[in-house]
Amino acid sequence: MSDQNLLFISGPTNIPGRLRQAMDVQIRDYWAPDFVDLKLPAQAGVIEVFVTDSVHILFFPASGTGGWEAAITNTLSVGDKVLMARNGVFSDRWIDLCQRHGLEVQVIDCAWGDSAPADKIEAALTADAGQQIKAVLITQNETATGVRSDIASIRDPMDSATHSAPLFVDCVSSLASMPFAMDEWGVNIAVAGSQKGFMLATGMAILIVSQTGLDATKQASWPRTFFDFRDMIRATDEGCYPYTPPMNLMAGLRESLTMLSEEGLGIVYARHFRMAEGVRRAVSAWGFELVASAPDLYSDTVSAILNPRGFDSNLLTQHAVYGYGVLFGVGLGELKGKAFRIGHFGSLTDVMVLSGLATMEMAMADLDYPVELEGVAAPAQGYFRESRIGVGRLAA
Numbered sequence: 001m002s003d004q005n006l007l008f009i010s011g012p013t014n015i016p017g018r019l020r021q022a023m024d025v026q027i028r029d030y031w032a033p034d035f036v037d038l039k040l041p042a043q044a045g046v047i048e049v050f051v052t053d054s055v056h057i058l059f060f061p062a063s064g065t066g067g068w069e070a071a072i073t074n075t076l077s078v079g080d081k082v083l084m085a086r087n088g089v090f091s092d093r094w095i096d097l098c099q100r101h102g103l104e105v106q107v108i109d110c111a112w113g114d115s116a117p118a119d120k121i122e123a124a125l126t127a128d129a130g131q132q133i134k135a136v137l138i139t140q141n142e143t144a145t146g147v148r149s150d151i152a153s154i155r156d157p158m159d160s161a162t163h164s165a166p167l168f169v170d171c172v173s174s175l176a177s178m179p180f181a182m183d184e185w186g187v188n189i190a191v192a193g194s195q196k197g198f199m200l201a202t203g204m205a206i207l208i209v210s211q212t213g214l215d216a217t218k219q220a221s222w223p224r225t226f227f228d229f230r231d232m233i234r235a236t237d238e239g240c241y242p243y244t245p246p247m248n249l250m251a252g253l254r255e256s257l258t259m260l261s262e263e264g265l266g267i268v269y270a271r272h273f274r275m276a277e278g279v280r281r282a283v284s285a286w287g288f289e290l291v292a293s294a295p296d297l298y299s300d301t302v303s304a305i306l307n308p309r310g311f312d313s314n315l316l317t318q319h320a321v322y323g324y325g326v327l328f329g330v331g332l333g334e335l336k337g338k339a340f341r342i343g344h345f346g347s348l349t350d351v352m353v354l355s356g357l358a359t360m361e362m363a364m365a366d367l368d369y370p371v372e373l374e375g376v377a378a379p380a381q382g383y384f385r386e387s388r389i390g391v392g393r394l395a396a
């Protein structure tokens, strides 16, 4: 039997055998001089994926949520005001985290399916003449709705509003699968995790902090210890770590970055676009609609698909598990029961995506959905054939 997991969720993603082996390392002393051999290549590689000259790359033993908490507690204080858009479960969780930390959150509520609105962000910042807003926090890829937000288009009006608030971006479900350009987009803190685009086990939050992001730490009065940027930066400068590091994940990350650079980041992004586009063609052949409200918002890592009326998407995803052993994403929050999600990122190819689409069709046919079993995945096959890159010499 294949050890490939039949996983079409939006993270964690499949861990390829090469990375499982890379994480299988003997423990070493993190005070030893060779610890940097593990950490430095991982830091150097990460810089290329974020496309940044920022020197502060911080690996915390945590999931992405811990990364958010680190970003907040190091830069803000109780009572500070932050500006955020809510367009799905993940941006909503970030808002909740800020509120629980005593921040005053100015929320821009958006329809689920829309992206973070640059014009409303600009208006809010322009109206904030007293510069009360201390940070703008945006989720690049809203995993619950399959919607991407254009970070560059948000930064431009921030600049033209001549507002000094730093921009923090959650790129947990987009980094290393969809383009990111930290410096060009003027992002001051970016938060990612080990278990999505990097195809590793869960447990390491990856943060990049620009000089402006670091300057913000000086005013922050939130108590912090485990997540203190200062301890982490000091330890990094000394070639060690403030406490026991997630060594297996660092070893895995080093290898993951090698894999990504062997394939070439441009090709990695193109592969994700192709897989996503194949899924989108099948969805339209099913006669279904995406939650994302416009094509320029489509995520290349996850598609959220509205169910036809009268059908419960939870029963569909459950049936796919019990009937066929294949896992798809469920509808989250207000999309519970109304939408299902197909995750198409990480260690996946077009052919693997076809197996997911074909399985989804079988599950739908079993549950009397209004789809024909014959060849509904054909538009995806057609698209994959015409956009084929070819993997070997025999490919005509």
Ligand SMILES: *Cc1c(COP(=O)(O)O)cnc(C)c1O
Binding pocket: 011, 063, 064, 065, 066, 090, 139, 141, 142, 143, 170, 171, 172, 173, 193
């Ligand atoms: C997965 C995810 C996270 C992080 O979740 P953890 O389970 O804490 O790793 C954060 N933001 C987005 C957009 C995500 O998809």
